[in-house]
Amino acid sequence: KAGVTQTPRYLIKTRGQQVTLSCSPISGHRSVSWYQQTPGQGLQFLFEYFSETQRNKGNFPGRFSGRQFSNSRSEMNVSTLELGDSALYLCASSLKADNYGYTFGSGTRLTVV
Amino acid sequence: GQSLEQPSEVTAVEGAIVQINCTYQTSGFYGLSWYQQHDGGAPTFLSYNALDGLEETGRFSSFLSRSDSYGYLLLQELQMKDSASYFCAVEDRDDKIIFGKGTRLHILP
Numbered sequence: 001k002a003g004v005t006q007t008p009r010y011l012i013k014t015r016g017q018q019v020t021l022s023c024s025p026i027s028g029h030r031s032v033s034w035y036q037q038t039p040g041q042g043l044q045f046l047f048e049y050f051s052e053t054q055r056n057k058g059n060f061p062g063r064f065s066g067r068q069f070s071n072s073r074s075e076m077n078v079s080t081l082e083l084g085d086s087a088l089y090l091c092a093s094s095l096k097a098d099n100y101g102y103t104f105g106s107g108t109r110l111t112v113v
Numbered sequence: 114g115q116s117l118e119q120p121s122e123v124t125a126v127e128g129a130i131v132q133i134n135c136t137y138q139t140s141g142f143y144g145l146s147w148y149q150q151h152d153g154g155a156p157t158f159l160s161y162n163a164l165d166g167l168e169e170t171g172r173f174s175s176f177l178s179r180s181d182s183y184g185y186l187l188l189q190e191l192q193m194k195d196s197a198s199y200f201c202a203v204e205d206r207d208d209k210i211i212f213g214k215g216t217r218l219h220i221l222p
Binding site: 004033035040041042044045048055056058090092101102105106107 | 148154155156158161202207208209211212213215
């Protein structure tokens with residue numbers, strides 16, 4: 001079966017711009033979570049969606065937002081980009097929102113210049 | 114606050130055994146899982162412990178002690194391909210999955 005697909009794989013933006021990242025979960029998976037990964041900080045939780053509803057949100061500013069569509073595909077948006085937003089953004093899907101068997105996508109590498 | 118502590122780096126020799134520890138402090142606890150991530154790759158799920166004790170999956174085993182808020186990942190018969198970062202993760206009472214900062218495993222030939 002197809003894995004978790006994230007697009008684009010790489011992105012370069014300038015400060016002040018906004019960006020939208022996309023995640024297509026494994027077919028049948030209804031839970032999608034987003035993480036920001038930077039060197040030395042590990043994976044930091046952004047938010048989690050289940051059946052189009054945001055169930056949880058991490059400690060990130062309001063510039064970070066997301067949504068989930070009826071087909072479980074999810075997007076996250078970052079507005080007014082800052083240099084510190086440069087990171088690998090990972091999406092993970094699971095059948096339900098539990099700790100067992102998260103499947104991650106390969107991520108989107110965002111560079112803000 | 115919520116936190117997971119694991120060593121930043123561990124070095125071991127090919128063929129040997131290595132243990133990566135994880136202690137956690139979270140608001141609620143439902144289970145501890147472990148993920149492996151090679152450079153440039155996506156994290157991949159390794160194991161999950163909801164109850165105390167040892168879970169074995171091939172060369173990898175994972176242990177949990179809920180009373181000590183502690184767990185570890187044990188890798189046996191180390192191979193060069195095991196060189197990667199290993200993350201422990203906890204599901205808290207809000208169903209959020211919180212990850213540790215990762216342990217970089219270096220394997221010497």
